Amino acid sequence: MNGVTREGLEQxxxxxxxxxxxxxxxxxxxxxxxxxxxxxxxxxGLSHQHVGSLHAPDAEIALRRxxxxxxxxxxxxxxxxxxxxxxxxxDPGEKEPYFTPARDKDYRYPTYYELPxxxxxx
Amino acid sequence: xxxxxxxxxxxxxxxxIAADERIEPRDEMPDAYRATLIRQIAQHxxxxxxxxxxxxxxLTRAPSLRRKAILxxxxxxxxxxxxxxxxxxxxxxxxxxxxLDALHTGRQRYSxxxxxxxxxWADVGAIGWLVDGAAIVNQIPLTRCSYGPxxxxxxxxxxxxxxxxxxxxxxxxVLAHGTESQRAMAQDAVDRWWWPSLMMFGxxxxxxxxxxxxxxxxxxxxxxxxxxxxFVDLCVPQAEVLGLELPDPDLRWDEESGHYRYGEIDWxxxxxxxxxxxxxxxERIQRRVAAHRDGTWVREAAAAYxxxxxxxxx
Numbered sequence: 001m002n003g004v005t006r007e008g009l010e011q012x013x014x015x016x017x018x019x020x021x022x023x024x025x026x027x028x029x030x031x032x033x034x035x036x037x038x039x040x041x042x043x044x045g046l047s048h049q050h051v052g053s054l055h056a057p058d059a060e061i062a063l064r065r066x067x068x069x070x071x072x073x074x075x076x077x078x079x080x081x082x083x084x085x086x087x088x089x090x091d092p093g094e095k096e097p098y099f100t101p102a103r104d105k106d107y108r109y110p111t112y113y114e115l116p117x118x119x120x121x122x
Numbered sequence: 123x124x125x126x127x128x129x130x131x132x133x134x135x136x137x138x139i140a141a142d143e144r145i146e147p148r149d150e151m152p153d154a155y156r157a158t159l160i161r162q163i164a165q166h167x168x169x170x171x172x173x174x175x176x177x178x179x180x181l182t183r184a185p186s187l188r189r190k191a192i193l194x195x196x197x198x199x200x201x202x203x204x205x206x207x208x209x210x211x212x213x214x215x216x217x218x219x220x221x222l223d224a225l226h227t228g229r230q231r232y233s234x235x236x237x238x239x240x241x242x243w244a245d246v247g248a249i250g251w252l253v254d255g256a257a258i259v260n261q262i263p264l265t266r267c268s269y270g271p272x273x274x275x276x277x278x279x280x281x282x283x284x285x286x287x288x289x290x291x292x293x294x295x296v297l298a299h300g301t302e303s304q305r306a307m308a309q310d311a312v313d314r315w316w317w318p319s320l321m322m323f324g325x326x327x328x329x330x331x332x333x334x335x336x337x338x339x340x341x342x343x344x345x346x347x348x349x350x351x352x353f354v355d356l357c358v359p360q361a362e363v364l365g366l367e368l369p370d371p372d373l374r375w376d377e378e379s380g381h382y383r384y385g386e387i388d389w390x391x392x393x394x395x396x397x398x399x400x401x402x403x404x405e406r407i408q409r410r411v412a413a414h415r416d417g418t419w420v421r422e423a424a425a426a427y428x429x430x431x432x433x434x435x436x
Binding site: 032 | 146149218
């Protein structure tokens with residue numbers, strides 16, 4: 001699970017990671033209702049996109065609240081709500097080991113290859 | 123070791139800011155940046171929900187069903203804006219309950235503009251045109267602020283705010299071209315809302331306490347006075363189309379700078395309203411606290427329902 005956390009998509013890194021931030025990052029548990037992340041499909045043919053989050057006691061009410069909060073002006077044709085606690089996220093601090101290798105492998109890109117100037121349709 | 127870790131955090135953060143990249147919730151950030159954002163986003167959220175009150179005052183007395191439907195939609199939008207912003211603040215590690223408590227106990231503020239009373243129906247139009255207009259000028263640069271969730275919330279807010287401003291202007295235009303008493307009511311509303319709207323941009327640059335760090339962190343992209351000038355330049359021609367006067371004898375076009383020059387703002391009034399001595403400070407907080415208290419049973423029922431559901435699932 002190195003580099004993977006289960007604290008929710010839009011949640012701050014744990015207080016332990018924000019060294020010395022004890023005064024501004026409260027350690028009290030989040031009280032009240034569960035946090036849900038909302039995804040909206042703007043039009044048929046597009047994928048669902050994250051638009052924000054809300055509090056709700058269950059999925060059904062989360063969906064209704066998402067409709068009221070995020071689609072008052074025809075912003076979407078479909079909504080997903082996901083418990084924030086169900087989202088696993090990569091650690092932004094591990095950006096280098098996570099994402100650099102892909103950039104090193106420039107032979108994965110079409111521009112890597114030198115072709116004869118006269119060739120067409122490639 | 124702590125020093126090394128901290129300098130690592132600072133340098134990565136500084137590099138992201140320097141590259142004009144956005145800071146996201148799970149990024150490490152300086153404590154002061156986090157604290158500044160929590161304060162600013164929370165106060166912005168508080169302003170949205172307190173801002174429902176002055177106009178909510180006219181919901182039952184709107185002059186037509188059309189105006190009532192428009193006003194309901196606008197007040198609902200303000201509630202939505204508050205929710206986007208509370209959610210953005212929560213990504214920084216505070217809870218909504220803490221923020222509401224800070225509002226209710228006066229530890230965090232909201233925009234001074236909402237402490238003025240809505241005395242006539244024309245005030246609803248003046249608020250849409252001037253107050254929402256000033257909010258748009260303030261908020262558009264925030265769509266590019268360095269903190270991702272705040273910037274994204276501002277994109278949604280700005281899209282919706284445009285309707286608020288236009289409905290207000292239209293309403294005021296109808297009154298300004300109506301009977302003599304309707305016109306007088308529109309003028310009176312503009313007379314009362316103009317100066318408080320200019321104060322919405324905050325103290326003059328020479329006296330602003332929060333500006334320099336916020337500018338370095340790219341939370342703030344323009345100074346208070348720059349934004350205030352932009353607003354004045356937009357409003358003067360709009361007032362001419364309305365056929366209403368802006369209540370400033372010193373207001374004049376300055377050929378050299380290409381801007382309208384305006385008179386001295388009464389900063390004593392601004393400070394007094396911020397410090398609690400505005401016309402409606404007490405009433406606004408009292409009403410907010412009462413609404414929160416009256417909603418206790420709803421929050422408790424929802425929490426009990428959630429516990430039951432989660433218990434059943436386990």
